[in-house]
Amino acid sequence: MKASEKKIKDLFSEAKTFFAIPVYQRDYNWQEKHCKQLLEDILNVGKDEKLGSHFIGSIVYIHEGVYGIGEKEFYVIDGQQRMITITLLYIALYHKLKLEEKEYADEIYELYLVNKFSKRDIKLKLLPPEENLNILNKILEEKFKELEKYQDRNIVKNYSYFKEIISHYSRDGIENLLVGLDKIIYVDIALENGKDDPQKIFESLNSTGLDLSQADLIRNYILMDLDREKQNRIYKEFWIPIECNCKISTGSEVKPYVSDFIRDYLTLKNGKIPSKPKIFEEFKKFYSSNFDEKLKEIKSFSEEYQRILKPEVEQDKELKEELRNLKILDQT
Numbered sequence: 001m002k003a004s005e006k007k008i009k010d011l012f013s014e015a016k017t018f019f020a021i022p023v024y025q026r027d028y029n030w031q032e033k034h035c036k037q038l039l040e041d042i043l044n045v046g047k048d049e050k051l052g053s054h055f056i057g058s059i060v061y062i063h064e065g066v067y068g069i070g071e072k073e074f075y076v077i078d079g080q081q082r083m084i085t086i087t088l089l090y091i092a093l094y095h096k097l098k099l100e101e102k103e104y105a106d107e108i109y110e111l112y113l114v115n116k117f118s119k120r121d122i123k124l125k126l127l128p129p130e131e132n133l134n135i136l137n138k139i140l141e142e143k144f145k146e147l148e149k150y151q152d153r154n155i156v157k158n159y160s161y162f163k164e165i166i167s168h169y170s171r172d173g174i175e176n177l178l179v180g181l182d183k184i185i186y187v188d189i190a191l192e193n194g195k196d197d198p199q200k201i202f203e204s205l206n207s208t209g210l211d212l213s214q215a216d217l218i219r220n221y222i223l224m225d226l227d228r229e230k231q232n233r234i235y236k237e238f239w240i241p242i243e244c245n246c247k248i249s250t251g252s253e254v255k256p257y258v259s260d261f262i263r264d265y266l267t268l269k270n271g272k273i274p275s276k277p278k279i280f281e282e283f284k285k286f287y288s289s290n291f292d293e294k295l296k297e298i299k300s301f302s303e304e305y306q307r308i309l310k311p312e313v314e315q316d317k318e319l320k321e322e323l324r325n326l327k328i329l330d331q332t
Contacts, residue, residue, distance in 0.1 A: 001191055008086060008184040011059065012112040012125065018073045019061065020127040021080045023235040024223035026216055028132055028155050030081050035158050038085060039165065043173075046180025053185045056082055062191040071118060077191065080128070084136075085158060086184075087113065087126045091140050092162035093177065096169070104178075113140065128155075214279040215243075215258035221284060222295070238295045245302040248309055261305050265298060 038056075045054040059079030063072065076083060090112045098105035110116050114123040122137050132155055138146050139159050150156050169177065219239055223231050246257040259279055266282050267273045274282040287294060307314045311323035 001189060003187055003189045005185055006188040007182070008056065008186055009112065009182055011186070011188065012086070012090070014072075016071045016115055016118070018071065018115065018118075018125055018127055019076050019083065020073055021076050021084075021129060021132075022223070022228075023129045023231060024220045025076070025080055025129070026212070028081065028084050028128065030085050030154060030158060032157065032161050034081075035085060035088075035161050038082075039089070039162070042089075042180035042184065043176050044180070045183045046176035046178070051183070053183045054180070056184055056186050058187040058189055059083065060189040060191065063193055071115070074190075078189075079186070082186075083126055084128060084132075084155065086181075087124075087136070088139070088155070088159045089162050089181075092159060092166050093174070094140075095142065095163065096166050097174070101174075213256070213259050214276070214283075215256065215262065217280040218258075218262060218283050221280070222287070222291075234295070238299050241299055242302045245299075245306040246309065257305075257309060261302060262298075264305070265301055268301075 041054050041056075045051045057079070059082070060077040061074040061079075062077060063074055090108055094105050094108045094113065097108065113125060115125055116123065122133065124133070124137055124140065126136070127133055128136060132153075135147065135150050135153060135155050138144075139156070147156055166174075166177070222239070223235060226234060242261075243256070243258055246261045248255050248257070259276070262283060263274055263276065263279050266279065266286060269286065270282070307319075307323060308326070311320050311327055314320040314323055
């Protein structure tokens with residue numbers, strides 16, 4: 001492991017380098033309030049000549065190999081929320097400046113946003129998991145009509161926030177923003193493949209206060225050590241259905257119950273109820289062998305759990321009525 005203090009712009013400007021966010025990471029969930037705070041911090045450090053820098057935390061990644069002619073790819077273990085947000089800010093700046101200062105716009109585009117000469121179909125340096133990558137690329141290319149069905153996604157909302165705010169900036173405001181971005185620093189933690197254990201480091205980061213659910217930790221534990229092909233297969237075949245079965249949507253709010261489900265599942269299998277903060281620890285003991293069979297069973301049980309959460313999916317009329325009664329009584 002190598003740790004050093006770096007400027008964020010130096011990370012983004014590395015040539016022939018891609019930063020991939022694995023499927024086991026949480027979805028992008030920063031909200032407007034987080035973007036507003038980040039933008040204020042950047043502007044404040046940009047205006048104040050006495051402030052030499054603004055620290056935004058650590059970014060942890062591991063080198064996953066070389067692709068194409070000298071192209072490097074890193075897996076982001078921690079820091080994806082900040083990296084996506086800063087990328088959205090750079091895109092909003094690029095869209096503003098290409099109408100007014102094309103030279104600055106081209107610099108932002110080619111240094112911080114894309115690997116211009118890559119042979120890949122999508123040249124973005126930052127590669128979130130599939131759907132968010134598709135959305136991010138459409139934002140960059142200003143295909144806003146194609147984004148209409150994604151208006152409720154944070155990645156679209158936050159770009160729109162930055163775009164609206166920046167549209168009112170004067171030349172001085174843009175200059176302050178650029179200076180502020182130049183002053184952002186972070187702790188760069190580069191892991192060595194085969195030497196450092198990403199799972200242990202991720203768990204250590206979580207123990208120091210990252211707001212991750214027991215389900216987040218379990219998902220990462222299941223997927224992190226797999227090769228990319230198997231990771232994607234397991235994620236699509238098992239984890240996405242489990243998450244879909246164990247959530248309730250009410251209007252614009254989605255409430256996840258994966259942690260609760262795993263707790264109930266472990267209670268059934270082990271004959272004792274794990275405490276809520278210890279669900280992940282108990283799952284690790286349980287999941288130490290027969291991985292594929294256990295995942296199949298967990299997925300199958302999640303389909304039954306769905307009927308308890310959402311009685312309307314039950315086809316049998318009598319069972320549906322009994323499940324509705326249980327839900328009314330809040331006795332699950």
